Amino acid sequence: MTNSICEFEDADLFLVTGSNTTAQHPLIGSRIINAVERGAKLILIDPREIPLAAFAELHLRQNIGTDIAVLNGLMNVIIEENLYDRQFVADRTEGFEALKAAVSRYTPAVVEMITGISAADLTRAARMYARADKAMLAYAMGITQHITGTDNVKACANIAMLTGHVGRPSTGVNPLRGQNNVQGACDMGGLPGVFSGYQPVSDEAARKKFERAWGVEGLPAQAGLTLGGMLEAGRKGALKALYVMGENPRISDPNLGSVDLALSSLDLLIVQDIFMSETAALADVVLPAACFAEKGGTYTNTERRVQLTQRAVTAPGQARADWEIIADLCRRCGLEAPYTHPGQIMEEIRSVTPSYGGITHERLSKTYGLQWPCPNREHPGTAFLHSAQFTRGKGSFQPSDFTPQGEATDQDFPFTLTTGRIYCQFHTGTMSRRVDLLEREAPEPLVEIHPEDAAKLGIRKNDLVEVSSRRGSIRLKADVTTRVPRKVLFTTFHFHEAQVNLLTNPACDRTSGIPELKECAAAIRRCP
Amino acid sequence: MKLLAKKDVPELLQAWSQRYEVLSPGTTEQADCIFGAFSRDSFTLSYRKPPMPPKAALLPPSQVIFTIENGRYADAASAGRTLLFGIRACDAMGILQAKSFFQRDGSDSYVSRRSDESVIIVNACSGPQNETCFCTTMHSGPYADRGFDLQLYDMGETFLVEEGSARGAELTGSQFFFAIGDAEAAGRIRTFRQKAQKAIPSVPEVARAMNILKAGPSCDSVWERLGKKCIMCGGCAYVCPTCTCFTVADRVHTAMNGQRIRSWDACLFSGFTREASGHNPRPTQASRLKRRHEHKLLYYNKIDTQAMVCGCVGCGRCSDYCPVHIGTLEVVKSIAEQVGQ
Numbered sequence: 001m002t003n004s005i006c007e008f009e010d011a012d013l014f015l016v017t018g019s020n021t022t023a024q025h026p027l028i029g030s031r032i033i034n035a036v037e038r039g040a041k042l043i044l045i046d047p048r049e050i051p052l053a054a055f056a057e058l059h060l061r062q063n064i065g066t067d068i069a070v071l072n073g074l075m076n077v078i079i080e081e082n083l084y085d086r087q088f089v090a091d092r093t094e095g096f097e098a099l100k101a102a103v104s105r106y107t108p109a110v111v112e113m114i115t116g117i118s119a120a121d122l123t124r125a126a127r128m129y130a131r132a133d134k135a136m137l138a139y140a141m142g143i144t145q146h147i148t149g150t151d152n153v154k155a156c157a158n159i160a161m162l163t164g165h166v167g168r169p170s171t172g173v174n175p176l177r178g179q180n181n182v183q184g185a186c187d188m189g190g191l192p193g194v195f196s197g198y199q200p201v202s203d204e205a206a207r208k209k210f211e212r213a214w215g216v217e218g219l220p221a222q223a224g225l226t227l228g229g230m231l232e233a234g235r236k237g238a239l240k241a242l243y244v245m246g247e248n249p250r251i252s253d254p255n256l257g258s259v260d261l262a263l264s265s266l267d268l269l270i271v272q273d274i275f276m277s278e279t280a281a282l283a284d285v286v287l288p289a290a291c292f293a294e295k296g297g298t299y300t301n302t303e304r305r306v307q308l309t310q311r312a313v314t315a316p317g318q319a320r321a322d323w324e325i326i327a328d329l330c331r332r333c334g335l336e337a338p339y340t341h342p343g344q345i346m347e348e349i350r351s352v353t354p355s356y357g358g359i360t361h362e363r364l365s366k367t368y369g370l371q372w373p374c375p376n377r378e379h380p381g382t383a384f385l386h387s388a389q390f391t392r393g394k395g396s397f398q399p400s401d402f403t404p405q406g407e408a409t410d411q412d413f414p415f416t417l418t419t420g421r422i423y424c425q426f427h428t429g430t431m432s433r434r435v436d437l438l439e440r441e442a443p444e445p446l447v448e449i450h451p452e453d454a455a456k457l458g459i460r461k462n463d464l465v466e467v468s469s470r471r472g473s474i475r476l477k478a479d480v481t482t483r484v485p486r487k488v489l490f491t492t493f494h495f496h497e498a499q500v501n502l503l504t505n506p507a508c509d510r511t512s513g514i515p516e517l518k519e520c521a522a523a524i525r526r527c528p
Numbered sequence: 529m530k531l532l533a534k535k536d537v538p539e540l541l542q543a544w545s546q547r548y549e550v551l552s553p554g555t556t557e558q559a560d561c562i563f564g565a566f567s568r569d570s571f572t573l574s575y576r577k578p579p580m581p582p583k584a585a586l587l588p589p590s591q592v593i594f595t596i597e598n599g600r601y602a603d604a605a606s607a608g609r610t611l612l613f614g615i616r617a618c619d620a621m622g623i624l625q626a627k628s629f630f631q632r633d634g635s636d637s638y639v640s641r642r643s644d645e646s647v648i649i650v651n652a653c654s655g656p657q658n659e660t661c662f663c664t665t666m667h668s669g670p671y672a673d674r675g676f677d678l679q680l681y682d683m684g685e686t687f688l689v690e691e692g693s694a695r696g697a698e699l700t701g702s703q704f705f706f707a708i709g710d711a712e713a714a715g716r717i718r719t720f721r722q723k724a725q726k727a728i729p730s731v732p733e734v735a736r737a738m739n740i741l742k743a744g745p746s747c748d749s750v751w752e753r754l755g756k757k758c759i760m761c762g763g764c765a766y767v768c769p770t771c772t773c774f775t776v777a778d779r780v781h782t783a784m785n786g787q788r789i790r791s792w793d794a795c796l797f798s799g800f801t802r803e804a805s806g807h808n809p810r811p812t813q814a815s816r817l818k819r820r821h822e823h824k825l826l827y828y829n830k831i832d833t834q835a836m837v838c839g840c841v842g843c844g845r846c847s848d849y850c851p852v853h854i855g856t857l858e859v860v861k862s863i864a865e866q867v868g869q
Contacts, residue, residue: 436777
C-alpha cells in the first residue's frame with residue numbers, strides 16, 4: 001500500500017476493484033463504510049454484488065477478465081475530457097504520449113462492448129475519480145489473479161499517476177495484502193528475483209553486499225523459479241527437492257491433478273507447517289513449526305508496518321519457531337547461523353536492507369510498529385509513499401492492451417468459474433477449519449449461481465450440483481443468488497471436500513507467474 | 529468505615545495474591561491500560577475504563593469443561609478464587625446480571641465454581657471514564673449500591689473503603705486499613721457521589737428508544753440501515769459485560785480421547801440460530817441486530833437485570849469499539865430520531 005490503513009478514514013473517493021473488502025479486509029472495509037457515511041464516494045468495479053455494493057455510488061459489474069479495458073476506458077475519458085493532472089504528469093511522470101495513444105482506442109462505446117459496463121456509467125466513474133481531491137484506489141486478488149495480472153496492476157498505477165492521485169495522505173494506490181505477513185515475506189526476498197528490500201539478484205553490487213554479509217561467494221545472478229515454475233520443473237524431473245513452509249499447494253494451486261504429479265516426482269519433499277496439511281501428508285520429512293503465539297518475532301502488514309510479537313505459550317512437542325528450524329538446518333549443512341534470538345536476525349535484516357535500516361526490536365517494543373521505509377534509528381517511519389518522487393525517479397506510464405481471458409467459454413463449458421474467499425474461512429482451511437465457531441459459521445462449500453441460470457438447469461438452493469471444467473469436476477451445494485451475474489459461477493478454495501483447484505486453469509501471468517485463478521470455463525449440472 | 533493509603537495498595541495486593549488470583553489494572557509497554565493478573569511492575573492506579581469487562585473471570589473466552597481419556601470422563605473445568613481489584617460500578621453490575629442469569633433454571637456449576645469464592649472490589653468513578661459512559665442513565669453507576677465486597681472512593685492520597693459484605697469486612701482486618709469515623713466518612717462519600725452523578729450526562733434517548741420498541745412501531749428501517757454495514761465481527765458481544773452466550777464444541781482427538789470446550793459466542797453470527805435443516809429464523813444481519821438490541825432494550829428479564837433499567841449497563845464499550853459505530857448509544861439515538869418522529 002502506498003497509504004496507511006487509517007488514511008482510509010479521510011479520503012473523498014474510493015475506487016475499489018477486485019477486492020471483497022468487508023469480507024477479506026474488514027477493518028479497511030469498515031473505514032470505507034464510515035467514510036461513505038460521512039459523505040465520501042465509492043466506485044466499485046466488481047462482477048459480484050459484494051456487501052460494499054450497498055455503499056457504492058456506482059457499481060460497475062465488468063465481464064470477468066476485462067479489467068484492462070475498463071481501466072483504459074476510464075483513462076481515455078479522463079484524457080479526452082482534459083481531466084488529468086497536467087502538472088503531475090509533466091513533473092512526475094514520463095511516457096504520457098504513449099499512454100494517450102494506447103488508451104485512445106478505448107472509447108466508452110468500445111469498452112461497453114468488451115466489458116458490459118454502460119458507456120454512461122464508465123464516463124461518470126472517470127469524471128468522479130479524476131475530479132476527487134483525495135482518491136484512494138484499492139485492489140486485491142481480483143486484479144492480480146489473471147494471466148494479465150501484471151498489466152492490470154500497471155493499469156491501476158497508470159490511472160493514479162494520470163490523475164495525480166498518489167503521493168499524498170489518503171491519496172494513492174493500495175494493493176490489500178491477504179495475510180498478516182505476506183508483505184514481510186516479500187520484503188525479506190521471498191520472491192524469485194530479489195534479496196531483501198527488493199534488491200535485485202541481477203545487481204552485482206547487491207550480490208556483493210550479500211556475499212560479504214553472509215560470508216559466501218557466487219550468489220546466483222539469475223532469478224529463481226516461481227511456485228508454478230517449480231511445480232512444472234518437478235513434473236519434468238528437473239527439480240529434485242522442494243522445501244515448503246506454511247504453504248499448502250495441494251489445495252491452493254491451480255489444476256491440482258498436476259500438482260500431485262509434480263510433488264510425487266520429487267526425490268525429496270520437506271514440509272514445515274503447524275498442522276498436518278494435505279501437502280505435509282505427502283512429505284518425506286515433516287518439520288513441526290510453532291504457531292504465532294508460540295514464537296516471538298515480527299510481522300509486516302499490508303501498510304508496511306513492522307510489528308513485534310512476543311511468545312505467549314510454549315510450543316507443544318517438537319515444534320519450534322521457523323527461524324530455529326532454519327538456523328539448525330543451516331548448521332547441519334555446515335553453515336554458520338549464530339542466532340539465539342530473533343532480535344539478532346532483525347539486526348542482520350537492518351544491516352543489509354536500507355528500507356529496514358532503522359527498525360530494531362527495541363524500538364518496536366515501545367510502539368505499535370514502524371512503517372518502512374525507515375532508513376535510520378531516528379527516522380519515524382513512512383505513512384505514505386512517493387510524496388516527492390517515485391522509487392525510480394519519474395513514474396513511467398506502462399500502457400497495455402486488453403487481451404481476452406486464457407480459457408474461452410464454449411458450448412460444453414458455457415460458464416465462467418471464478419474463485420475467491422469467504423469471511424469465515426482462511427485459505428486452504430488448515431487453521432480456520434480447526435476453529436469450531438468458524439466451522440459452524442461456514443461448514444461446507446457452496447457454489448453461487450444466478451437464479452435465471454439455475455432455473456434453466458433445474459437447480460434449487462442447496463441442491464447438490466456437479467461443477468466441471470476441462471480438468472476435473474467437483475460436487476457441492478448450490479447457492480442460488482443474484483450476487484453473481486448470469487453465466488458466472490463463484491466458489492472458494494477453502495474446502496478439501498470440493499477442491500475447486502481441480503478445475504482451475506494453470507495458465508499464468510508471464511511476468512509474475514501468478515495463476516489465473518479468477519477465471520476458467522466451466523459447466524454445472526444438478527446431481528441426479 | 530476504613531481508610532486505605534494509595535501507596536500501600538501494591539503491598540496489599542501482593543499480600544492478597546497469597547490467597548487469591550488478583551486481577552488488577554496495569555500498563556502495557558505501549559502505555560495501554562488493561563485489566564489482568566497483578567504484577568507490581570505494571571500495576572497502576574491511574575487507569576480508565578479497560579477495554580474488556582471482567583466477565584472472563586466467570587466465563588473464560590474458551591474453557592475445557594471435561595476431557596475423555598481412554599474412554600474415561602474427567603471434569604476439567606477450573607475452579608477459581610479471583611479477586612477483582614478496582615473494577616468499575618458498571619462492570620460490577622454486569623457481573624451481577626451475568627451471575628443471576630447463570631443461576632436461573634438451575635445453577636451453572638462451571639460459573640459458580642469460579643464466582644462463589646471470588647471477591648469484587650469496586651473503584652467508584654468520580655466522573656465519566658470517556659465520552660461513551662452512560663451509567664447514570666442505566667442506574668448502574670458511577671458507584672455501586674450492591675454486588676461488591678468492598679468499594680473504594682478516591683480521596684486523593686487515600687481511598688475511603690465501604691464494606692459491602694461479610695467477606696469484604698473480613699478483608700479490611702489487615703494492617704493496611706485504618707479506621708475512620710462513620711459519620712465523617714458518610715459525609716465525604718455523599719459529596720463524592722453527588723459530584724460524580726452530576727458529572728456523567730444522562731442519555732434521554734435510551735428511555736425514548738425503549739418506549740418506542742415497547743409501543744411497537746416498526747424500527748425495520750433502522751435495523752436495515754445498520755445491518756447493511758455490520759461487518760459481523762461479534763466484537764460488541766465480546767466487550768459487553770452482560771453478553772454471556774456461549775457455544776459448546778467437542779474436539780475429538782482419537783476414538784476414545786477428546787475434550788469438550790465451551791467458548792464465547794455472539795448472536796450476530798448467522799450460525800447462532802441456524803437450524804439443522806439449514807433454515808435460519810434470523811436470516812439477515814438486520815434481523816440479527818434487531819434481536820441483539822431488543823434483547824437488551826425490550827426483552828430483558830426483570831429477574832436477571834437486578835431491577836436495573838434494562839439488560840444494558842451503560843459501559844459504552846460497544847460504542848467505543850464497533851468498527852462501524854453500531855453501539856447501543858448509536859442504536860438508541862437512531863431509533864429515537866428515525867422512528868420517534
